[in-house]
Amino acid sequence: MEKMRNLLAGCLRESANGYVVDTLIENYPNIGELMNATEKEISSIKGIGIVKAKQLKSILEFVRKVNTPDASKRIIIRSPKDVYELVRADMEFLEVEHFDVIGLSTKNHVIFKENISIGSLNASIVHPREAFKGLIRRSCAACILVHNHPSSDTSPSNEDILLTKKLVECGSIIGIEVLDHVIVGAAGGGYVSLKEQCKM
CATH class of the missing domain: 1.10.150 (DNA polymerase; domain 1)
Structure with a gap:
C-alpha cells in the first residue's frame, strides 16, 4: 500500500x-x-x-x-512460474475471468498466446473446439492452459478440474499434449499449477 x-x-x-x-x-x-x-x-x-x-x-x-515480457525474445516454458511471468501483467488486473491458451513447440518454445474465452466474475465458458483451433492451425506440439481468478483465491474449482481433464483428453486424441493448467490470482495472489497439484 x-x-x-x-x-x-x-x-x-x-x-x-x-x-x-x-x-x-x-x-x-x-x-x-x-x-x-x-x-x-x-x-x-x-x-x-x-x-x-x-x-x-x-x-x-x-x-x-x-512488466509485460518482450514478445520479440524467444520464450521457453520450463515451469509454472515461467507461465506466470509470461501472463501476469495481462491477467492480474482483470475484473472477469479470461481463459488463454499458450501454444508450444516440441522444445517448449512459446509459439503464440491467445485468449479464447472471456467470462463473468467467477466463470468462463470454454469449448474444446475454440481451445484447439489456433493450436492446430499453428502446428503446435503442446499447450498450456491459463486463466485468472479475479479474486486472490487461486484454488481450482471443480469446474476448473473437470474442464482441464476434458481438454487433456481432447488433446490426447488430436496429438497436442496439454502440459499444465495455471490459475492466476488478482494482483499479489500468485498462481497455482494443476499439474503440480496432481489435478489433471
Whole structure:
C-alpha cells in the first residue's frame, strides 16, 4: 500500500497522505482496480482534473507494458512460474475471468498466446473446439492452459478440474499434449499449477 501511495503521489504531484491520494486509494484499493478505472471516473475525484487523470492513466499503462515480457525474445516454458511471468501483467488486473491458451513447440518454445474465452466474475465458458483451433492451425506440439481468478483465491474449482481433464483428453486424441493448467490470482495472489497439484 505504501508503494501505491508513493506512486500516486509522484504521478499527481500530491502529498502521499493528502486528500487526493487518500480518496483514490479508498475508491481503488489496489493497482488493478485503478488500472481498470476510466479517465472520467478518476477525474471525478475532487482535485484531479482530466489532465491529471490522463497523465495517471498513461503512467499506469507504461507500468503495465514494462512488466509485460518482450514478445520479440524467444520464450521457453520450463515451469509454472515461467507461465506466470509470461501472463501476469495481462491477467492480474482483470475484473472477469479470461481463459488463454499458450501454444508450444516440441522444445517448449512459446509459439503464440491467445485468449479464447472471456467470462463473468467467477466463470468462463470454454469449448474444446475454440481451445484447439489456433493450436492446430499453428502446428503446435503442446499447450498450456491459463486463466485468472479475479479474486486472490487461486484454488481450482471443480469446474476448473473437470474442464482441464476434458481438454487433456481432447488433446490426447488430436496429438497436442496439454502440459499444465495455471490459475492466476488478482494482483499479489500468485498462481497455482494443476499439474503440480496432481489435478489433471
